[in-house]
Structure formats: structure tokens, C-alpha cells
Amino acid sequence: MTTKYRACNLCEAICGLEIELEGDKVISIRGDAADPFSKGHICPKATALGDMYTDPNRLRTPIQRTATGWESISWQTAFDEVASKLSTIKARDGANAIAFFIGNPAVHNSGTLLSMPSLMRAVGSSNRYSATSVDQLPQQVMSGLMLGNPNLLPVPDLSRTKYWLILGANPLASNGSLMTAPGVKDHLKNIQTRGGKVVVIDPRRTETAKVATEHVFIRPSTDAFLLLAMIHVLFAENLVKMGKLEHFTDGLEEIRTAVKHFTPERVAKKTGIASEDIKRITREFSSAESAVAYGRIGLSIQKFGAVCQWLVYALNMLTGNFDRAGGMMLPSPAFETVRSKGDWLFGRSHTRVRGLPETNGEFPVAALAEEILTEGQDQVRAFVITCGNPVLSTPNGTKLETALESLEFMVAIDPYITETTRHAHIILPPAMGLETNHYDVTFLSLAVQNYAKYSQATIPKAENAMYDWEIIGELAQRMGGDAPRDPAEIIDAGLKRGRYQLSLEQLKANPHGIDLGALTEQFPERIQNPEKRIRLAPSLVLSDLERLENDLETKNEGYILIGRRELRSNNSWMHHVNRLNRDQPRCTAILHPEDAKTLGATNGTNLRISSRVGSVTIPLEISADMARGVISIPHGYGHATRNDVANHAKGVSINDLTDELELDISGNAALNGTRVTIALA
Numbered sequence: 001m002t003t004k005y006r007a008c009n010l011c012e013a014i015c016g017l018e019i020e021l022e023g024d025k026v027i028s029i030r031g032d033a034a035d036p037f038s039k040g041h042i043c044p045k046a047t048a049l050g051d052m053y054t055d056p057n058r059l060r061t062p063i064q065r066t067a068t069g070w071e072s073i074s075w076q077t078a079f080d081e082v083a084s085k086l087s088t089i090k091a092r093d094g095a096n097a098i099a100f101f102i103g104n105p106a107v108h109n110s111g112t113l114l115s116m117p118s119l120m121r122a123v124g125s126s127n128r129y130s131a132t133s134v135d136q137l138p139q140q141v142m143s144g145l146m147l148g149n150p151n152l153l154p155v156p157d158l159s160r161t162k163y164w165l166i167l168g169a170n171p172l173a174s175n176g177s178l179m180t181a182p183g184v185k186d187h188l189k190n191i192q193t194r195g196g197k198v199v200v201i202d203p204r205r206t207e208t209a210k211v212a213t214e215h216v217f218i219r220p221s222t223d224a225f226l227l228l229a230m231i232h233v234l235f236a237e238n239l240v241k242m243g244k245l246e247h248f249t250d251g252l253e254e255i256r257t258a259v260k261h262f263t264p265e266r267v268a269k270k271t272g273i274a275s276e277d278i279k280r281i282t283r284e285f286s287s288a289e290s291a292v293a294y295g296r297i298g299l300s301i302q303k304f305g306a307v308c309q310w311l312v313y314a315l316n317m318l319t320g321n322f323d324r325a326g327g328m329m330l331p332s333p334a335f336e337t338v339r340s341k342g343d344w345l346f347g348r349s350h351t352r353v354r355g356l357p358e359t360n361g362e363f364p365v366a367a368l369a370e371e372i373l374t375e376g377q378d379q380v381r382a383f384v385i386t387c388g389n390p391v392l393s394t395p396n397g398t399k400l401e402t403a404l405e406s407l408e409f410m411v412a413i414d415p416y417i418t419e420t421t422r423h424a425h426i427i428l429p430p431a432m433g434l435e436t437n438h439y440d441v442t443f444l445s446l447a448v449q450n451y452a453k454y455s456q457a458t459i460p461k462a463e464n465a466m467y468d469w470e471i472i473g474e475l476a477q478r479m480g481g482d483a484p485r486d487p488a489e490i491i492d493a494g495l496k497r498g499r500y501q502l503s504l505e506q507l508k509a510n511p512h513g514i515d516l517g518a519l520t521e522q523f524p525e526r527i528q529n530p531e532k533r534i535r536l537a538p539s540l541v542l543s544d545l546e547r548l549e550n551d552l553e554t555k556n557e558g559y560i561l562i563g564r565r566e567l568r569s570n571n572s573w574m575h576h577v578n579r580l581n582r583d584q585p586r587c588t589a590i591l592h593p594e595d596a597k598t599l600g601a602t603n604g605t606n607l608r609i610s611s612r613v614g615s616v617t618i619p620l621e622i623s624a625d626m627a628r629g630v631i632s633i634p635h636g637y638g639h640a641t642r643n644d645v646a647n648h649a650k651g652v653s654i655n656d657l658t659d660e661l662e663l664d665i666s667g668n669a670a671l672n673g674t675r676v677t678i679a680l681a
């Protein structure tokens, strides 16, 4: 028996694991109590890392789709075929005829993250898409416009805050996001034990809401009104106190003017929150010793995502809680990911068909299907995808599926045949999970405590297997790019250049990770706007206020669809792991008891939910935790044709209802807030 240590790479919490092995066989996976950051925290998903190693459904060799089904082929044949198809299409139709999609697990995989840029450079296409535009795009756009760099992402200083305002996040299910905080439940408790408060704003009384000090129901997609009214109260009651930010922030008058008409009384009906509550919460937030507002998925994937994230930043800034202990702070990672970008611009170029804006070198994925289906110069004819399942994860998945079917060539780097990869001509399966070395480039840059850790492969990859970076590197080289580079080299060089001047050797010698201390103040030094000042009132969001005004006048009517996450489910790709799904169906539509009564439905009744885009049939789950008029369906399900997923876990895809035409001003998909009708099936 041997014991090895590493970080879990399934979600953003990067928990330390203690893994017992007999030879290469995993005997047990536990939380690593000696990890100075996660301190033994773990969730049930970590055990699935062991299952993946022996999973019979996992692909072990490249496969090619033929008239008679999938056939196993050699790596050489696969690379020859992929390079030849991509080169032919590029020569004939130009580089933009080849589109790329990089999905969520890429940010949990340093090999993919560090090697994909070289492949995309070698191909030279500007048709790049990723999960960013169904996720955190609005926040990145606001970091870009306000702080000068879309990758400067501050996080809540959970260890010191006295007041945590959580909007549109459920960290007890998701284990935290854009905030690497393993054991977030302990933070919630500690904040309350030290006399602080946790307030959750959510249309559902979530697992997090239940252990918070206070939960406030909100009508979906109306957070912008709540936040505008809160900032209105700050100005009206003279509660603005910016502290040191006063000396390097522009735009105070513009934001004062912007919020002028958004009184708590005017937004109360729209948001469903009483004006007195809006005032009280604002006063409590501004008078707390320290406070931090944090808005995640529920705020980003809605039609006013950018305005919401702008106002979350602004609320922290105007109350002096930005770049201050207990507020919202920038981590100081050992491997720096924020490179100087000069003057940052949003929307430098636009998609061909709908004219949607580019951000940080990529386009909104809501435009992908039409870019494939619409004829003309630069029409997408080939598709390279890694770590993604956009048929289930992006709006109007059915249309995307039709588009993928029409492609001349598609290659997927993925360990499974999924709803998306089944449309590929060739699938290249990587060695993954426990078989990989890993330094969490992304999430160590978002950690609520400065910390570094390097994980060495726990078990060896199979003899014939290739890592993601080797596959991507081989393709890049064949497309005329650089030779593959071991990510370990890049990480070592970055660590040595970094602020702590660490090295890979040092991290290897400390397998539990190294504590690098509490977050520290970083401003104004790290502001990347050329004038070194924060821009509090960017014109992009000011220009969206008219749309907000119009929306405020629109009546609330019909049912509104939102999403949810569950602890034992991970986006679209782990529903075949029976250990996590057991017998319980998790893909249900949650409705308030009164709404169920109106529909004449009881628990388990099949409901037919319809939107502009499509219809799904799904069993009802009745819960008084749901706001009236709101229906919640988790995303990532809809595995109808997959034999490896147990029947009770197949579910339906919420993104067969979400609309690719519903977007935030940043180009992010408004996956929450879809208007639907409900009937008995």
C-alpha cells in the first residue's frame, strides 16, 4: 500500500486528496487533512476520480466514425487524417472556416490550458469559442473595462469578512466559483460565529440560503434593479465612503446620475423585494466593519449580466470594500496569469452573421450554430473541440446539433462519446484525472488565501495513451506550429519568474501544498488601465440603462425558467458514474406548491415545458423553497441516446429550451430567465 497526495481537479475548490493505492489500484480517496488550504475538505465527486481510471465506457484509443459505426484507429492514422482534413479546408476556405470550442474542464487541466493557444495560433482562425460565454464573460468584461484587464478577477476575502452578500450563487452545491474556497460551509459558519452576517439573494431557498443568516427571494433577472436601488440608497443617505479608492477612481458623478431614478420604491414590485428591505440591507452592508458582495452564475447568465457584475464591483468600491481586508481582493498567485494587455478593448471585432462582440480573442458561443449553418465567406466548415459538450451546455442545443451534423469535418479531444462528440468524425481520448501532473493555473489565481500546489500523476497513464497537451501539441506541430512543450516546464519557468520565486522542485517537495498567506492590498499598483485609475462608470454599461428602463416597465408574467447545480452532479459529464447518481432522478423541474396546484400536478407528474426554441417533458418536484412563478431545471442532462448513463439519470436538457437569441450586452448567453409555458404532459 502506498499513499499519494494531489489536488482534485473536478471543480474550482481544488481540494487536497489523500489517495491510498495498492500498486496502481485506487483503494480509497479521502480529504488531505495536511493540506494547509483545504484542510481535509472533500465532496462525494472526488471518489469518481478513481472510477474514471477503470471506467469501461472511457475511450482508450482514437476512434473514427464510419458508415457502420465507430472504429478504433491508431494515433498515427488519427493525426494524419485530422491534419490532412484541417489543412485541406484551411487551404480551400481560409483559416476562419475552422472553429474551436474549449469547454469547462480545460480550466481544470493545465495541459490543455497551456497548449491550446499554440494550436489555435498555428491554425490562425479567429473563430474561437469557449464556455466563457455561457459563464463568467460579463464579469471578465467588467474587469477589463473597470480595471484594465479581463483576467484581473478579485475574490471575496472570506476569512476576514463580517458581511457576505451572495447573489446568484449556491456554493454549498457548487463548492464556490470565481472564488477558490474549499470548505465554503466552514467559512459561512465562521463568518456568523465572529458576529458577521451572510445574506443570500436567490429565487430559490438554496442549500446555501438555508445556512445563511438571511435569505431574500428575488424575481429572476431583476438583480440589476436591486443593485441600482442599493447604490441609489448609498448616495441618497450619504453612505458612500470609498477610502483609499477615492484617490484613484474616476466616474463617481456618472454612477450617481445613473442610479438617480432607480429608487427602492420603484424597483420593489419588479424585484419582489420590499423597499424597506432594500434600504435595510444597504445600510447593514455599508455599516459593516467589512463587507463583500459576490455575484456568480445567477447574475452572469442573465440578460443584464454585465450591468449586474458592474454594480457588484461598484457596491464594493463605493463602500470602501474593494482591495481591503474582509472585502473583495486580488489574490497574488505564485504563477501569474495576468499579462499586461495594454489598453483593453471590448468588441474589437464581431461575428460574421449576427455581429456579436469579441472579448479577449473569442466570440459568444450563442453564435456558433449560425456561423456553421449560414453560407458565405468564412462559413465554419470544420470544428475542433476539447473538454466541452455544447450540445447540452449552450443555448438551443438542438440547433447546434443540427449544425454539427452539417460540418465537413469535426474532431473532438474527449475521453467519452457524448451528445456532442458523437457528431465528430474522429475522437482523440486523453489520459486524464489521476494520470496527469497538474498545477491549477486558473484556480490558484482565484484562491481566497494565497497558496500553491503541484500534483504529480498518482497512477501512470496506459502505455499507448497520450496526455491532452501531447495530443494538442502534435496537432499544432502538424499544422505548422511549435513542437509540444511539457506544461511542467512552463509552470517551473513561471514559478521562478513569479513573486515568490518558487520552483517546481519546491512544490514537489511539498505535496500538501504551500500556504502563501492572507490576501494583501494590491491597488493602485495592479490596475492596468494606462492612467492607473479605476473606471467606475464604463460607457458600455451606461448604454444598457435604457434597456433596463424599458424592462422595468414590462409586467412580470408567465413562468420563468432558471437553472441549478447539485453537489453530486458535475455539468454534463459525470452522470454515468453510478456511485454519484444512485437511483434518484436529479433532473426534475422544481415548482412552488401553489403553482403545482394551479397546474393540477403532483410530485412526479410529467410536465411539458415549452419556449420559443423547443419543448421538453420532465417530472415535477414540488418545493416551497421555490419562488412563485419560477421553475428550476438543472443543466447538463439530456443523455437520451447514451447507453452508459442509467435510465433514471438520463434526464432532459434545459438548453433545449434556452434561447440563443437572448443575450447580455457582453455577448453572454442569458441561460436563466427564459419565458416558458407549462402544461401537463
Ligand SMILES: Nc1nc2c(c(=O)[nH]1)N[C@H]1C(S)=C(S)[C@@H](COP(=O)(O)OP(=O)(O)OC[C@H]3O[C@@H](n4cnc5c(=O)[nH]c(N)nc54)[C@H](O)[C@@H]3O)O[C@H]1N2
Pocket (backbone or CB within 6 Å): 011, 012, 104, 135, 167, 168, 169, 170, 171, 173, 174, 175, 176, 177, 201, 202, 203, 204, 206, 218, 219, 220, 221, 222, 223, 296, 297, 298, 299, 302, 562, 563, 564, 565, 566, 567, 568, 569, 570, 571, 672, 673
Ligand atoms: N456540484 C457541482 N459543482 C459545480 C458545478 C456543477 O455542475 N456541479 N459546476 C461548476 C461550474 S462550471 C460553475 S460556473 C460553478 C457555478 O457556481 P454557482 O455560481 O454557485 O452556481 P449555481 O449552483 O448554479 O448557483 C446559481 C444560483 O443562482 C440562482 N439564480 C438563478 N437565476 C437567478 C437570478 O436571476 N438572480 C439571482 N440572484 N439568482 C439566480 C439559482 O437559483 C442558483 O441557486 O459551479 C461549479 N461547481
Ligand SMILES: Nc1nc2c(c(=O)[nH]1)N[C@H]1C(S)=C(S)[C@@H](COP(=O)(O)OP(=O)(O)OC[C@H]3O[C@@H](n4cnc5c(=O)[nH]c(N)nc54)[C@H](O)[C@@H]3O)O[C@H]1N2
Pocket (backbone or CB within 6 Å): 102, 103, 104, 105, 109, 131, 134, 135, 297, 301, 386, 387, 388, 389, 390, 392, 393, 394, 413, 414, 415, 416, 418, 430, 432, 433, 468, 563, 564, 570, 571, 572, 573, 635, 636, 654, 655, 658, 671, 672
Ligand atoms: N442552462 C444552463 N446551461 C449552462 C449552465 C447553467 O448554469 N445553466 N452553466 C454553464 C457553465 S457555467 C459551464 S462552465 C458550461 C459547462 O459546459 P461545457 O463547457 O460543455 O463542459 P462539460 O459539460 O463539463 O463537458 C465537459 C466535457 O469534457 C470532457 N472532459 C472531462 N475531462 C476532460 C479532460 O481532462 N480532457 C478532455 N479533453 N476532456 C475532458 C468530458 O468528457 C465532457 O465531454 O455549461 C454551461 N451551461
Ligand code: SF4
Pocket (backbone or CB within 6 Å): 008, 009, 010, 011, 012, 013, 014, 015, 041, 042, 043, 044, 045, 046, 175, 182
Ligand atoms: S469540492 Fe470540488 S475539488 Fe473538492 S473534492 Fe469535490 S469536486 Fe473535488
Ligand SMILES: [Mo]
Pocket (backbone or CB within 6 Å): 104, 131, 135
Ligand atoms: Mo462554469
